[in-house]
Each structure stands twice: as C-alpha cells, then as structure tokens.
Amino acid sequence: MRVKKQRRHRKIVRFYTACYGLRQPYKVLCDVNFVHHLVVNRITPADKALANILGAPVMLFTTKCAISELKKQDLRHVPSHSQALEAAESLITARCDHERAMSADDCIMDIIGQNNPEHFLVATQHADLREKILKIPGVPAIYALRTALFLESPSAAQRQFVKTSEEQRLHMTDLEYEMLTKGTKNMSTTHQEKDRSDEDGFGDQNLEVQAVAKKHTARKGLGVKDKVQFKRKKAKGPNPLSCKKKKTLKNPDLHSVQERKDGDATLRSRKKRNRSRKGKRPVEADG
Incomplete structure (x- = not known):
C-alpha cells in the first residue's frame, strides 16, 4: 500500500508541475486546523513529513489571520492549542493585506486568488475549503488522516482547464489571423504586378532589379558586404634560419683552375686499367 501511495502522489505532483508550473521547493x-492535527498526532517534523509525500524540499507558510483566529480560542481547557499556536508562529507568514482579521478560510482563498500566482499548495482539514480549492486551476490540496498525510488528486475542473488551454495553443489567435490575412493580400498583389509586367515584356528585368536593390539596401543598413572576401596568402620565401649561408670565394681564378685539375685527374683515373698478376711468378733470388 505504501508503494502504491507514493506512486500516486508522484503522478499527481508531476501533473501539477508539468501543467501549472509548480517548482521546488x-x-x-x-491552515490552523491542519497545524493542530499535526501537533495532536505528533507528526513531527512537519516539513520532513510533507517532503516525503511530495518528493522534494518544502517551505511551510501560514497567515496572520489564521494565527489571530487560533489566539481567540480558549487555551485553558485544551493545552494542545498552545502547542499549535507555538508551531504556527514558527512558520513563515504569507503576506495578506487585511486591515481587519478575517477567518482563516477566507484569508487563504484571498491569497490564492483566481490563478494562484504564488504557486501554493494548501494543507487543510476542512472538506468544504478543499472543494473550493480544487475548483481553482493549479492549486493542490493536502489533508491528514490520523498519522498519514495524503495529496488530493486533481479535480475534473482542473483537468478540463488543462485541455482547453492546450487546444487554445494549437489554434491561431486573432492577431496571428490578421497577420496571415495581410500576408496573403500582399502575396496576391505581388503576383498581379508580376503578371502585368510579364505582359509588358519587362517583368523579369524589373523583378531582378528590385530584388538586387532590396538586398543591397538591406546589406548596407546592416553593414554587411555583398560578397565574402577571402585574403589569399601569398607564397613567401624560404625560412632564412633553415637555409645555409652562401660561401664567398676570395680568388675565383684559382678555384676554377683547381676544378679543372680535379676534372683531369678523375678522367685519368678512369682510363687506368686494372692489371692482373695471375700469370707472373715470383722471381726466386739466387743463392
């Protein structure tokens, strides 16, 4: 049962976050009666208990009108009311601009309004207040049964509101319809002008000139050039650090003569034949 309950609560929270934009924390x-129920049944700490239901951190709020209503009750016969008052005063007080103190239910309904701009979740034990809250789109309701906390499933009115809002997004608005009609009228006028210009024989030339002029003016206004200009890198010389230095000759005549001598020597060495000494015998010396 506990696993099913957690799945159901996660599904409800996912519905409100996706459709109405509830965010963490x-x-x-x-409400005052909800705080009193938590104190009597010792559901402490309250923020952790609510965080386990919603699966995310929680911030607890109350109103000044609710605290004043709790103060008016007789605290002598019921000691749990004093503990509930201390617990309510420790919570964050939501802003309500009421000159005179109202009932807690009316104050909560006034803070929520028609569309719940602050994205509040309301925790109360009053069944009538829960029914009123579930009629407002985007307001989840929480209640307690003994030591267990429950999250109300979305009402039919809240689901119908989501469907209607999705259908409205799919259809065009009045402003979009006017823009579309204006665009179709402009397209029809341009087609008529094109047909007339084609009959005259100068339609293509005029259209090309107009298109070029529009592009030119638009690019001038934006400061964009007509064509993309790429800078080609010119071929540079070799790296001077990787090249050897040229050797300077002091006496070029001597160098040319030496080269000639070296050339003649190589030619002579090529003309020499290698003589074999196989047939010759070593001459024996006379005794």
Missing part, C-alpha cells in the same frame, strides 16, 4: 500554505 514547494510552498505549502497550512
């Missing part, structure tokens, strides 16, 4: 607006 979730803001829970607690």
